[in-house]
Amino acid sequence: DLALIYDGYLAALEGKHSDSSTRLYALAEFLKQNPSAIASTNFYITDIYDFSAPELEIIKSIANNALSLTVGITSGYSNPNKRIYPDRVAKKLASLCEGRVQIERNDESLPDSVDAISKKLFSYISTSAxxxxxxxxxxxxxxxxxxxxxxxxxxxxxxxxxxxxxxxxxxxxxxxxxxxxxxxxxxxxxxxxxxxxxxxxELLSEQAKARFILQAIACYRTDFRLGEVCDFIKNPLFSIYSRYGEEGAYLFENYCLKYNVRFVPTSTDDCFKKHEERKIFNAKEQKSGFIYANIDDKVEILDNTVENVIPEAVRKEVVDILTPERFKGSKNIKVFVELTRELLEKIDPYYVKYVDKIASQSEYFRKCAEQVNSKLEAVLDEIVEVLDEQADINKFESVFKSMIKTLKIALxxxxxxxxxxxxxxxxxxxxxxxxxxxxxxxxxxxxxxxxxxxxxxxxxxxxxxxxxxxxxxxxxxxxxxxxxxxxxxxxxxxxxxxxxxxxxxxxxxxxxxxxxxxxxxxxxxxxxxxxxIDFEHYTTLEGKDLQKAALALSTKKACFNEVLKNGVSGRCDANDTDVFGAALSLLSEDEKKLVNDSRVSPVKIALPEKSYFAGRTSVSRLETFFGCPYAHYFNYILSLRKRKDGTFEGTENGTILHFVLEKFFGDVRDGNVKDEDEAKQKAYEYFDRAIKENNFEVLLEKADTGRILARLKEEGATLCKDLFKVQKRSAFRPFLLEAKIGEGKIEPMSLEFGGKKVELKGTIDRVDILDDKFIIIDYKTYKSADLTLKELYCGQKIQLYVYMRAVEKSLGATPCGVFYFPVYSSFTDESGNRYKYKGQACDSRETLGLIDEMATSNPDCAIVPFKTDRKGENLNPEIHLSKEGFDKLGDYAVAIAGEGASKIADGYIKPSPLKDKCKKCDFAAICAYKGANERKMPKVKGLESFDTEGEKNE
The missing domain is CATH 3.40.50.300 (P-loop containing nucleotide triphosphate hydrolases)
Structure with a gap:
């Protein structure tokens, strides 16, 4: 009946009035012009507690011309909460009817509890027992x-x-x-x-087809600005139209954000350049114009896809469907309407597919979709009928948007x-x-x-x-x-x-x-x-809990959901086993398999051997594995990456400072820096080169990243000036800069396990030497950088000790220090010192003085670690190592690296993060095992824990 009445109502409107306000005004005008039409009719109005201006006009016409008018209004009388009742509306209507009003009082009989609500709710008065x-x-x-x-x-x-x-x-x-x-x-x-x-x-403007038109118009208006184009290509209708679907939209956005494409070109020729990631493919490194930092070698992508291909194809699809040139310039507004209709006609086949897709979920969505076409046509007809003037795309958008923003779809x-x-x-x-x-x-x-x-x-x-x-x-x-x-x-x-x-x-x-x-x-x-309300547990005891369990598991879909949610997650206790066991028995074989598969954390995967290592690996990759094998699986096996969005991140910061320091200390080594002013000028020069050679010019085009880079440039200059002064205090001199294992003076190094051999790769930031002594320095651009024994023991900080062994073997020299060097922008400490090496140094006071002469005169201000006991007599044995101590840590680092490589090659991926690793993990949002099987770092005191001989060190 409702459907028949509603169809008749729409037919009576004849498509002339597209929203409720225009319908009300039309009715008010009709009653004003045709008073006799209601002369023999009784009207009743109820369940309305406030009236708009056109509604009041309608009531006035009815009151003056109808046989009778009865309006039901709820009154608060003398209730404690009478202020919330609409008595004022009754007074307004009485005034409107010019005194021709008879007020009839009808008291409602309510149950005690409801009567209390009626009279006291929102009165905020205390009630005694x-x-x-x-x-x-x-x-x-x-x-x-x-x-x-x-x-x-x-x-x-x-x-x-x-x-x-x-x-x-x-x-x-x-x-x-x-x-x-x-x-x-x-x-x-x-x-x-x-x-x-x-x-x-439902708002008409929120329906897919209406949004498609609004988003298309926004593209025209903004000259295809990236934000508007991305909104357009994420519309489900474009996803159905596009050969690449939703994935293509996100690849397009990734490309544009990464390379700071602010306005999408609308040429039919190829526009997106071929920017390739740095790749490892078939064990061969392929360099490109856009490279990552040399901080580490974490970036390994095991495919050879050129990243511009799909984005360029999607761009051409946008140009093809929107034909940008046709909407440019000033035209009669009717021309814009015709162009819009052509666009609607072009997407009609895809809209049909879209409606079929969403209707498979619920017929509710089909009923919404069915009204969209007629309402859009009504809006366009109204624009043609009312407006006949010149307009540009801005004016047309304003008119079209203002009309459909107010329209709603009622079901x-x-x-x-x-x-x-x-x-x-x-x-x-x-x-x-x-x-x-x-x-x-x-x-x-x-x-x-x-x-x-x-x-x-x-x-x-x-x-x-x-x-x-x-x-x-x-x-x-x-x-x-x-x-x-x-x-x-x-x-x-x-x-x-x-x-x-x-x-x-x-x-x-x-x-x-x-x-x-x-x-x-x-x-x-x-x-x-x-x-x-508690759905944490169900019990098998007789009573309400069992009844609740029976209801919660009353359909097969509910059984699957509850078994998966409670049984697998471990939320249920032993008393619930029978309940979930019974629910599990009702599931299909496929559902049972899904449940059983999700009960156990993954431990191993089986992939072709080349999927794990392409003949070589980096130490930083092994550190990631020891931090969490599952995060390693995401990073290095699945090659998942955080989206590059054209913002300034820590990797860019590290890339630039590493480049500047490499070039600067090369000049220091070669005697090409005479004073602090020259150090500053060198820093400026190398900063500009770093921007150019790493394709970071796109960051200069944006105001926010431009300001960050300007500040970083000054920080880099200050850093070089300060380190030039520090370097003059040291007898050790820079020798190797950005030295790669297996290249130049550093001999190849490999890990052997289970009859297999994997070459190690890596880049050593800096090696300083004095005669037959050397120290290793690794720049870090974050504040928390430290090199502790317990992290080394857990495989987290093994990189520098593996590098130490490679340098020791290649140069035949003795290690005297293995250091992280935090170069982040900071204030000076209490001793007035801004820079400190973090790590282990030798146990010779004389050699410490050669690394930094201040170690003998004012050790608190020295850049090299200098830590003694309370009496100041003996050096701390965990910070200051003998040659045997360095050997022990180096051997341990190489041994545990081999153990890690062996487990990776065996397919080990068990989610077992070190404590707090999940908090900083890039994959936390997609990991199903966040916080599971968390491992605590053991307390490590002294070097006894690092023995690799005798009984195997687990």
């Missing part, structure tokens, strides 16, 4: 951990009610925030096969028997139970979200001047309170009010409504309690 109304099970209060549990409890109540003979339409749901609850309701109700109708008018329920779900704008029948979800502070009643043109103070000032704003903010707040009060009076069955403790990334507080209901109601003479 003997004044509390007896609840008699009418009102229930609940709290949940989150929205998911809150909605699941609702679903179980509905499932239980229907099993006991009730109808789905006996349940109505009020959601304080439909956007927040909508998806949770849809997924949960789908699991329990509960039909539902969400009473939410009727898909099912005759379904759960009704609405919000503050919905009308609830109250024939059964009403559930109120999200009874949180600021949500029930809803509060203004800001963004108003006139503030409350502005309204008060205007009111004092005799200018009344209707409705004012105060009145809106009162209307919101009344709407909640009216809702809670309606259910003939139960009223269930619930709230979550958390949501939207933070803690949530219950609404005052919850405490007011507790204040005014009691159950069997006792205060009304708040039931805690």
């Amino acid at each position: 003997d004044e509390k109304a007896e609840n008699n099970g009418k009102v229930a209060l609940r709290s949940a951990k989150d929205r998911s549990d809150e909605v699941m409890r609702l679903a179980l109540d509905v499932a239980k009610g229907v099993r006991e003979g009730r109808r789905y339409k006996d349940f109505e749901v009020y959601a304080s925030d439909l956007d927040a609850y909508g998806q949770e309701i849809k997924s949960t109700f789908a699991r329990y096969e509960i039909p539902y109708f969400i009473d939410k008018k 009727v329920p898909t099912y005759l028997d379904c759960v009704f779900i609405g919000d503050g704008e919905s009308r609830f029948a109250g024939n059964g139970d009403i559930y109120v979800l999200g009874a949180n502070s600021g949500k029930l009643p809803s509060q203004s979200g800001g963004g108003v043109v006139l503030t409350d103070k502005d309204e008060q000032m205007l009111s004092a001047l005799g200018v009344e704003i209707t409705p004012c903010e105060r009145q809106k707040a009162l209307d919101g309170m009344y709407a909640v009060c009216d809702l809670m009076k309606k259910p003939q069955g139960r009223l269930v009010v619930s709230y979550p403790d958390s949501g939207d990334g933070g803690a949530l507080r219950p609404s005052t409504v919850v405490f007011e209901l507790q204040n005014m109601l009691c159950e069997n003479g006792k205060p009304l309690e708040i039931e805690r």
Whole structure:
């Protein structure tokens, strides 16, 4: 019946009025021009508590010309909360009808609990124990951990009610925030096969086809600015149109962000250049124009795809479908309409595919989609009919957007028997139970979200001047309170009010409504309690818990979800085993396999041998493995990478400073730097070269990264000046800079395990020598850089000791220091010293003085570590090592590197991170085992733990 009436209503409109406001004005004008049309009709208006200007005009015409007019308004009379009731509306209507009004009073008889709500809610008055109304099970209060549990409890109540003979339409749901609850309701109700109708008018402008046109127009208007183009290609209609689908859109965006493409070229010729990542392919390194930092060799990509190919193809698809030239310049606005229609016609085949796809999820979406075409056509027809003038794309966009932004798609329920779900704008029948979800502070009643043109103070000032704003903010707040009060009076069955403790990334507080209901109601003479919703555990004991388990597992979809969520995650205890075992038996074989596969953390994978190592590996890769084998799997086996988005990151910072320091200390070594001023000029020169040779010019084009680079340039100059002064205090001189293992003076080095041999690769930032002594220096651009024995023991900081062995073997020299050198921008410490090596140094005071002469005169200010016991007599044996100590740590580093390489080659990927590694992991958002099997770093004191001889050191 509703569908027939609605079709007749649309036919009567004849497509002339596209939104509710124009329809109201049309009706008001019709009644004004045709008063006799309603002369023999009785009119009844109810369930409306405020009226807009056109509605008041309609009521005035009816009052003057109809046989009779009856308006039902709820009055607060002398209730404690009478301020929230719409008595003012009755006065306004009486004034409108010029005194020809008869007021009839009808008192409603309500149950005690509902009567208390009607009179006291939002009165904020305290109620003594003997004044509390007896609840008699009418009102229930609940709290949940989150929205998911809150909605699941609702679903179980509905499932239980229907099993006991009730109808789905006996349940109505009020959601304080439909956007927040909508998806949770849809997924949960789908699991329990509960039909539902969400009473939410969909904005036309948010539908895929309308957004496609708006996004296309935005591309034309902004001359194909990247942000607008990315929005366009992510539209589902373009994804269906494109040969590359959604993946192509993201590859396109990745390319443009990485290379700072601010405006997408619209030429039909090839525009995106071939920028290749640095690659390792078939054991051969392929250099490109855009390289990564030489900080380490973590970047290994095991494919040979040129990254511009798909982005360029997607760009051409955009140009092909939008034909940019046709929308340029000034035209009659009707021409823009025709061009828009041509674009709509071009995407029609893809829109049909899109509608079929979303309708497979729910017919609700098909009904939305069916109205889009007619409404868009109506808007375009109206533009043609009303406007006949010259316009550019900006004017056309303004007109088109303003028209469709106000249009909404209203739907009727898909099912005759379904759960009704609405919000503050919905009308609830109250024939059964009403559930109120999200009874949180600021949500029930809803509060203004800001963004108003006139503030409350502005309204008060205007009111004092005799200018009344209707409705004012105060009145809106009162209307919101009344709407909640009216809702809670309606259910003939139960009223269930619930709230979550958390949501939207933070803690949530219950609404005052919850405490007011507790204040005014009691159950069997006792205060009304708040039931805690708990789905953590089910037990096999007789009683409510078992009944709850039976309801929670009442469909096969629910069984699969609950077994996967609770059984696999370990949330259930031993008492629940039988419950989940029974649920598991109901699953299909494929579902059982999924459950069983997800019970166990992955330990090993089996891939072709070349998938693990392409003949060689880096020490930094082994360090990643020891930090977490699963993170290593993501990084080096799957080759996952963080998106490069054209912003300035730590890798760029390291690349530039490494380049500058390499070139600068090359000049220092060769005697080409005479003083601090020349050091500063050299730094400027090498900074500019670093930008150019690493293709970082794109960063200079953006204001924010440009400022960062300008500051970094000055920091680099200061760094070179300071280090020039520090270097003059040392008898050791720079010898090797950015030295690669297996090249030049550094002989090849390999790891052998299980009959296999893998070459090591790596770059040593700097080696300083004095006669037959050397120190290794590794620059670090982050503050937390340190070289501790416990990290070395766990395989986390083995790189420099492996490098030490390579240098020792190649030069035949003795190690006297292995250091990280933090070169981040910082303040000086208490001793006035800004720079400190971090790591282990030799145990010879004489040699320490040769590394930095201040080690003998003022050791606190020396750049080299100098740590003694409390008496100052003996050097700390964990910081200052003998030749045997360096040998022990070097042997251990090489041995554990071989062990790591062996496990990698064996396919070991078990998620077992070192403590706190997950907090800084690039893959935390996609890892299913975050925090699982976490390993603590052992306490390591002295060098005894680093013995590699005798019994195997586990």
